[in-house]
Structures are given as C-alpha cells and as structure tokens.
Amino acid sequence: MEVGYSRKEIISLGSGNKVSQCFDENGEEYSHSEVITSWRKYYKELISRNDGEIGLRLPQFGALSAIRAHWATSSAPATVVLPTGTGKSETMFATIISEQIGSTLIIVPSNLLREQIFEGASHFGVLPKVGMISEGIIHPTTFLYKAKFKDEQILMKTIESSNIIVSTPGMIKSMKTEILEQLLKKIEVVILDEAHHLGAPDWQAVRDKFSERKILQFTATPFRNDGKKISGKIIFNYGLGLAQSAGYFKKIDFYPIQEFDENKSDEEIANVAVEYLRIDLDDGYNHVVLARANSTKRADELFEQIYSKYAEFNPVVIHSKIKAAERRENLKKVKSGEAKIVVCVDMFGEGIDIPSLKIAAIHDKYKSLPITLQFIGRFARTSGENLGDAKLVTNVAMDDLREAVEELYHQDSDWNKLLSIHSSQSIESEVNFGEFIESFEKIHANEIDLSQLKMKVSTRMFRYHSTDVLLDNWKKVLNPERTTFLINNKSSVYIFIEEIESRVVWSDHCTV
Incomplete structure (x- = not known):
C-alpha cells in the first residue's frame, strides 16, 4: 500500500x-x-x-x-x-x-x-x-x-x-x-x-x-x-540517580526558612520564593513560582491574602473548585509566561508539561516520600530554554513528617543526593519484595494479596533448627478443607491461613 x-x-x-x-x-x-x-x-x-x-x-x-x-x-x-x-x-x-x-x-x-x-x-x-x-x-x-x-x-x-x-x-x-x-x-x-x-x-x-x-x-x-x-x-x-547522572534533571537548590510563628510562616515562604523569582527573571531565566497548598480552601486563602499582592507577576490560582473556563484561561497564562505565580493544590503534581515551573513554594508538605519525589521531579526537569536550576522554599521549623521525608527537610539537606538515595532505596525494596512474592507457588498466590499480610503485635514466632521441613505435617494441625496454603521453597517461607468460625455474644451469627 x-x-x-x-x-x-x-x-x-x-x-x-x-x-x-x-x-x-x-x-x-x-x-x-x-x-x-x-x-x-x-x-x-x-x-x-x-x-x-x-x-x-x-x-x-x-x-x-x-x-x-x-x-x-x-x-x-x-x-x-x-x-x-x-x-x-x-x-x-x-x-x-x-x-x-x-x-x-x-x-x-x-x-x-x-x-x-x-x-x-x-x-x-x-x-x-x-x-x-x-x-x-x-x-x-x-x-x-x-x-x-x-x-x-x-x-x-x-x-x-x-x-x-x-x-x-x-x-x-x-x-x-x-x-x-x-x-x-x-x-x-x-x-x-x-x-x-x-x-x-x-x-x-x-x-x-x-x-x-x-x-x-x-x-x-x-x-x-x-x-x-x-x-x-x-x-x-x-532510577532517579541515573536520570540525574544523564543530565535529565537540573540541580535542586534548597532554601529552608525557620519560622516558628505559624501566622508568619506562609508570608515568609512567599517572600523568599518571590525574591528568587525576581533574581531569576533578572538573570534572564523564564521561571514560574508554584505555591503548593493541601486543599482548595487553603489555596484560595494563600492567593487572596498573600500572592494577590504581587500583582506585577499576574498571579493565578488553579484548583478543582474553580470553573473549567477559568481554569483553562489561568493555565494558558501560566504556559505562556504571562502569569509568573500559580497557587494550586495538586493540579501540577503529575503529567502536566510546563518546564518553566522552577520555584516551588511549599506551604503544605506531602507526607508521602513517593509523592514528594514525583512532585519535586517536575521542577528539576531540564526541558525548555532559558531555564536555570530548580529552587525549593519551605518552612522546616514545624511539621510532623515520616522519617524519610523529614530527612529531606533538614536545614542542611542536599536534595540532589537525598532524592537519589531515597528513590533508589524505596524502589529497590519494592523490586526485591516483588521478586519474593513471585517466588510463591501459584496455587493460591494469585487469590490472596500477599503484600497486605501483616504480622500483628500478638504474633508468636519460634526458632526451628532443623534443615528438614516436613511440609505436609501442617495437615495434622490445621483443617485442610478450610486452609489456604502459600509455599515459597526458594525463601523457605510457608504461609497457612485457616478459616475459623466463632460465635459472638451479641449475635446469632458466626464470625470468620
């Protein structure tokens, strides 16, 4: 043809x-x-x-x-x-x-x-x-x-x-x-x-x-x-480390502030972010500030009380509660460079290709490491012309964060190293766990989500010194007709799940 x-x-x-x-x-x-x-x-x-x-x-x-x-x-x-x-x-x-x-x-x-x-x-x-x-x-x-x-x-x-x-x-x-x-x-x-x-x-x-x-x-x-x-x-x-080595990510500069007065925190984050925006624009870089909030209400408050004051940068706010036509118009302004400040919730967290987003003013932090990695990665991309290094501004004085995320927000944190380390460690752990799950025989492994099996505080564990495993002997202890068994000979891990019915005092029905 x-x-x-x-x-x-x-x-x-x-x-x-x-x-x-x-x-x-x-x-x-x-x-x-x-x-x-x-x-x-x-x-x-x-x-x-x-x-x-x-x-x-x-x-x-x-x-x-x-x-x-x-x-x-x-x-x-x-x-x-x-x-x-x-x-x-x-x-x-x-x-x-x-x-x-x-x-x-x-x-x-x-x-x-x-x-x-x-x-x-x-x-x-x-x-x-x-x-x-x-x-x-x-x-x-x-x-x-x-x-x-x-x-x-x-x-x-x-x-x-x-x-x-x-x-x-x-x-x-x-x-x-x-x-x-x-x-x-x-x-x-x-x-x-x-x-x-x-x-x-x-x-x-x-x-x-x-x-x-x-x-x-x-x-x-x-x-x-x-x-x-x-x-x-x-x-x-x-891995993120490979992406950084290959030049797909620019350097990330971290500018932490320490403000213990919650009422002054947002104002200080905005002041620092806008100050670096002015410096970058003077240096010829086509940069945009993204101010991140954790809710639409917070985004509106930040826009109305703080960022609307910076009228020379044509600030806009974008979130799901705004009318679609207004969202499209505001997004168009950000993409064209007319608006140099955008306040949002998660609208730019994934997939949106705006290389000029280079300054992140994080008023509310993500508490999940994977989502934090993804969010920051959007600012460190190298695509686009007239773009400098990514900048991150946030308050490190107050927050209850998980250990891995907390380390990122230390006063002297090197994001370029820590992002690579934490990303590699978390993904490597997931790959290893996936290989472990794949090692189970397929009889019942596809019927039960093994990743969700968690040991509780009441778990009892015993040390078994022999190298011989009499695998079928479990049938002498558990009911074979009501037991699901999951076998991983490669790792010598055996899981047995037995259904047991018992009556509760407040009902005529049984619980399993």
Whole structure:
C-alpha cells in the first residue's frame, strides 16, 4: 500500500468529546489494516546514545525493550518506572506504533492530563520531529472520551473506529454494560498512566475489568497514593540517580526558612520564593513560582491574602473548585509566561508539561516520600530554554513528617543526593519484595494479596533448627478443607491461613 496523501482533522463530538482522524484524498476514512500497515512501513527506530544523536533516550529505549521482552513470555500486568521528565509519554507512543497495537486504552487521572495525552497521541508526540516517523504515516484515530453521549450509537461507532482512546477511570466505570462490553472486545492493551492512583476504587475497578488484556502501568514511583504496593511486576526501573547522572534533571537548590510563628510562616515562604523569582527573571531565566497548598480552601486563602499582592507577576490560582473556563484561561497564562505565580493544590503534581515551573513554594508538605519525589521531579526537569536550576522554599521549623521525608527537610539537606538515595532505596525494596512474592507457588498466590499480610503485635514466632521441613505435617494441625496454603521453597517461607468460625455474644451469627 502506498499512502500519498493523508489529511488529519479534529472532529468535535459535543460536550468536550473529540476525535482526531486521518482521511485520504477522497475524504474517505482509512481502514484498520491501512493504518497499521503505514505504521509498519513508516516507523524507524532511532536511539540517542551519544550527544548529537536524535531518537529515543536510553531510558525510553530500555523501557520499550523491557516491554517487548515481557510480552514475549507473559501477558501479566507490568509496571514501568520512569522518573518525571525522562519521556514517559513518548515511551507509550513508541510502544503503540512499534508493536503495531491496533487498539489501546490510555487511562489518566485528570482532565488536564487527558487533553495533553490526547494531543500527543494523535500525532505520536515528538517521534516525527526526531525522524522516527516519516511523512507517509497515517496517524492513529484518537478519541478523547470526556463526557457522556446523548446518542450512544455515535459513541459505539467512535469506539469501534478508534486506535487510541484516552479517558479517566470514572468515565470508563460509568459506561453502560453493552458499551463497556464492546470496549472490552475492542481493546488490546490498557495503559495506566500515573499508576500510583490504583488505590482509588475507580482505578482498581477499570484494571479488574480489563484483567484479560495486556496491562502496562507507568509511574514515577511504584507506590500507590495510600502507601500500598502497586500490583504488577516491575519490568523496568530507571532510577532517579541515573536520570540525574544523564543530565535529565537540573540541580535542586534548597532554601529552608525557620519560622516558628505559624501566622508568619506562609508570608515568609512567599517572600523568599518571590525574591528568587525576581533574581531569576533578572538573570534572564523564564521561571514560574508554584505555591503548593493541601486543599482548595487553603489555596484560595494563600492567593487572596498573600500572592494577590504581587500583582506585577499576574498571579493565578488553579484548583478543582474553580470553573473549567477559568481554569483553562489561568493555565494558558501560566504556559505562556504571562502569569509568573500559580497557587494550586495538586493540579501540577503529575503529567502536566510546563518546564518553566522552577520555584516551588511549599506551604503544605506531602507526607508521602513517593509523592514528594514525583512532585519535586517536575521542577528539576531540564526541558525548555532559558531555564536555570530548580529552587525549593519551605518552612522546616514545624511539621510532623515520616522519617524519610523529614530527612529531606533538614536545614542542611542536599536534595540532589537525598532524592537519589531515597528513590533508589524505596524502589529497590519494592523490586526485591516483588521478586519474593513471585517466588510463591501459584496455587493460591494469585487469590490472596500477599503484600497486605501483616504480622500483628500478638504474633508468636519460634526458632526451628532443623534443615528438614516436613511440609505436609501442617495437615495434622490445621483443617485442610478450610486452609489456604502459600509455599515459597526458594525463601523457605510457608504461609497457612485457616478459616475459623466463632460465635459472638451479641449475635446469632458466626464470625470468620
């Protein structure tokens, strides 16, 4: 097949839904086979191994290779860990086109990220710019699913014709049964972007629905927001230390203040952050201050009482309680550089590509190390011109933080070293734990989440000196019909869970 002409249109489907689609010279839609054939013909893999070379960065190529290796032997869910700023989105797009995946569902956590991924996926991001895609390509039919359709037949037709569907968990979960069944039949691969959200019920519900499909989970940290582990084998882990050594992250300068008066703390953080903004602007750097609050109410208070005073920097506030039109306008001001100060909650925590965010004024700290690592990583990215080193301003005098996070906020903390150390340690521990879980025999291991088994204070432990294990003897002590057994011969770990019913004095029913 020769493709001599391809015209791309973005078609509005109402209520914010839209589709990006290519047509031939006669205005006809391309067939599924024509699209995939063009990917096979006009995609060329390039790798940037040395300065001056263009193509996939080494972490992107490494992740792509790991995905191929995993799919050669398994269809089980897999997790790819790439620090913020190393090119996660392009890794997704390169996977889709190089593996010729005809139908992909990409799940993202927010509307801002949904719009951004839709825009990138519709033309495979920067892959054409680096010469990996030539002009004959037929770009994927990409569907942004944002709101319910009045005419469900249009929705079903759009799903059927789409190569890539970008949406949020809530939208997929709220689909009617017949539409969801069509989507289940259609989709080959599900990509969960920012997979640390898997602790949320909607995310887990979508993952469970598509459990028979290939699932790729991308994240900068393999921990859920609730602190629990992300299920799914980590097949590729590009550490923060490697990213810093490779130059994907700029230096992080830490400017702690010590203010014990809570009423003065916010004012002092803002004063220091704005002072460094002025210095950076005078030095020719196109920087923006992001002031982080832990709630929409706090964000409004910080904006109205403190940051609105800095009118020369056109400050804006962005959070979920603000009308969508105002959010879009304020975001546009930040991206264009018109607004040099933005007050927000978590709107910029993940996926939003604004390289000029270089000064973080943290009024309320994250208490989770993984989320802290991800948040700060957004400021240390090297992409963009006229950008200097990242700066972090916060009050270290008052806070009740977990040990690992607390160490970051010591007066003399070197964030460049500590971020790498803590990131590597936490992810290495997760990888080791995942290998330990994988060592259990599969009889019952898939039915029980072993990562959630915790020893309580009442646990009794005994030392066993013999090297011989009479494994079947447990049946003499426990009821085999009511006992689940989990065996890990490699680590000599054996878990037995017996169901026991007992009556309680205040009910006629039994508890298990």
